[in-house]
Amino acid sequence: xxxxxxxxxxxxxxxxxxxxxxxxxxxxxxxxxxxxxxxxxxxxxxxxxxxxxxxxxxxxxxxxxxxxxxxxxxxxxxxxxxxxxxxxxxxxxxxxxxxxxxxxxxxxxxxxxxxxxxxxxxxxxxxxxxxxxxxxxxxxxxxxxxxxxxxxxxxxxx
Numbered sequence: 439x440x441x442x443x444x445x446x447x448x449x450x451x452x453x454x455x456x457x458x459x460x461x462x463x464x465x466x467x468x469x470x471x472x473x474x475x476x477x478x479x480x481x482x483x484x485x486x487x488x489x490x491x492x493x494x495x496x497x498x499x500x501x502x503x504x505x506x507x508x509x510x511x512x513x514x515x516x517x518x519x520x521x522x523x524x525x526x527x528x529x530x531x532x533x534x535x536x537x538x539x540x541x542x543x544x545x546x547x548x549x550x551x552x553x554x555x556x557x558x559x560x561x562x563x564x565x566x567x568x569x570x571x572x573x574x575x576x577x578x579x580x581x582x583x584x585x586x587x588x589x590x591x592x593x594x595x596x
Contacts, residue, residue, distance in 0.1 A: 440491060442525040446533075448488040459487060499534060559589040 439459050445451055451459075460483055463469075470479045498518040505516045517526035533539055559567045567589060572579055580588065 440494075442521065443528050446495075448484075448491040451491070456484075456487070460484075463487070498529060502530060502534060556590075558592050564589060 439462070440451055440455060448456075463483060463486075464473060469483065470476050473479050473483075498521065501516075501518045502513050505511055505513045509516075513530060514523075514527060517523055521529075568585065571585060
């Protein structure tokens with residue numbers, strides 16, 4: 439449902455398209471009886487849509503890289519699922535091959551390498567895991583240093 443050209447993030451999607459996508463989410467899932475009157479629910483759904491859109495764009499780039507670098511075939515002839523040839527060509531030529539994108543991508547790689555360590559407690563952030571600590575730790579509340587050690591140590595003790 440979401441257009442690709444000129445839409446780098448969910449925030450750039452026009453209001454009519456956003457409303458249609460949100461309505462399809464509301465049709466699939468029961469969020470709240472009064473979704474439209476609840477600002478917190480609206481913000482949560484918008485954030486989820488933002489993340490879904492970002493992941494979709496990321497998955498398309500991963501597909502492009504896989505086709506190009508692993509399969510060694512022409513990426514133009516292997517578009518991502520449900521993406522038109524025109525949109526796929528636009529992503530390759532105007533987005534991923536652009537100087538701006540390459541600079542941002544290089545900076546992101548450099549910044550990610552600066553992380554000395556990261557938590558290994560799943561997809562939930564460290565702060566979120568800390569707030570539900572008893573559930574994560576089997577109903578025991580650990581002191582912060584112990585909790586930190588547990589969430590930053592892999593099973594192989596690394």
